[in-house]
Amino acid sequence: MSTLKSLVVHVDASPQAAVRLKLAEQIALAHGAHATAVYAVTSALVRYPMAMAAGADMAPALAEVDAQRLEAARKLYAATVSPAQVSWAECTGAPIADTAGQALYADLLVLGQRAADETRDIDVPPDFVSSVLIDSGRPAIVVPHIARSPIKLDRVLVAWKPTRESARAVTAALPLLQQAGSVTVVAFDEGDEPARGDDILGYLRRHGVQAAFKREVAAEISVGDQLLSLAADDQSQLLVMGCYGHGRAREWILGGVSRTVIASMTIPVLMSH
CATH class of the missing domain: 3.40.50.620 (HUPs)
Structure with missing residues (x-):
């Protein structure tokens, strides 16, 4: 009987999140486990500090950016996995701390490698994967950004x-x-x-x-x-x-x-x- 019972998969608004979701669902099904999709990203208010410096009236626009990313991630999740197998959770604040905190209650994490083109991968800090590994002390499967579903682990x-x-x-x-x-x-x-x-x-x-x-x-x-x-x-x-x-x-x-x-x-x- 497998001892793998709880997974956490990090989700953002990128298409690559779908690959991670499918892998987490695949592992959960194979081991009689449950996975939690954790949406944790850096807020636009933090990502674009110069915009805030330009004027406080930028705050609503940046909040709308966050809302659009969240909605995109929710739709991606709904189209990719079954909520009975992979539940949904939203975190606010620092993505590293939020994901590491959720990881404390998981047997295994599913994280994504940073894309080579860093300008396309700004939902999380550059040291996201390594910091979550260090901060949580939990094991993780890191999925390469070039991966495509289905992923075999044979x-x-x-x-x-x-x-x-x-x-x-x-x-x-x-x-x-x-x-x-x-x-x-x-x-x-x-x-x-x-x-x-x-x-x-x-x-x-x-x-x-x-x-x-x-x-x-x-x-x-x-x-x-x-x-x-x-x-x-x-x-x-x-x-x-x-x-x-x-x-x-x-x-x-x-x-x-x-x-x-x-x-x-x-x-x-x-x-x-």
Whole structure:
């Protein structure tokens, strides 16, 4: 019986929100879970401070922009998923804090990667995904902005490192791994210490997951790029990995591998901090 019972999916007014909604509904149906679509965006009053500076009479116009975006998101939600499977919630204020707060009551989040063209993706701050991961401490599937429905999660690549972040990511992914058709664990040699897979393979086996193991030597290129290349070569449909960061929210420095994957992913990535 799956332990995945509650999901939160972030929704904004972008067409890509429909892909996230469908994935959340798909996972919820497969695991007997319920998903909540959380509409949380930066208000136009904050996004366009220069407009407010030009005169207080701009406030009604900016409020109308917010109302139109909300209505567009509501219509997208209604046209995409069943309310019986995915309920609707609206948050006001800071999207990072609002989403992270809702995440505390979820087993898994579904978030969206920032589009390469940042001018088109202004509903949430640039550090939305990474900050929600850090602030909530909850695992998330981050959906690439190029993704299209339906999304398959049948071939999974697990990036393993004997750390708490990796362990949390694997534990969070277990319900998905148990339903996957193919699971491969990859680990990278670190210095003189060769990567080992017997412990993690044994752990997965005890949870009903039969996985193959790949040992890799970190190349001169970024390990993040190497990991994404391995996922492409393996035709993986989901990457599972720990997310590394340091310091307090809004002040932390994201680890190089995590930063590369978040920026360049082409398949969904389940991450946990």
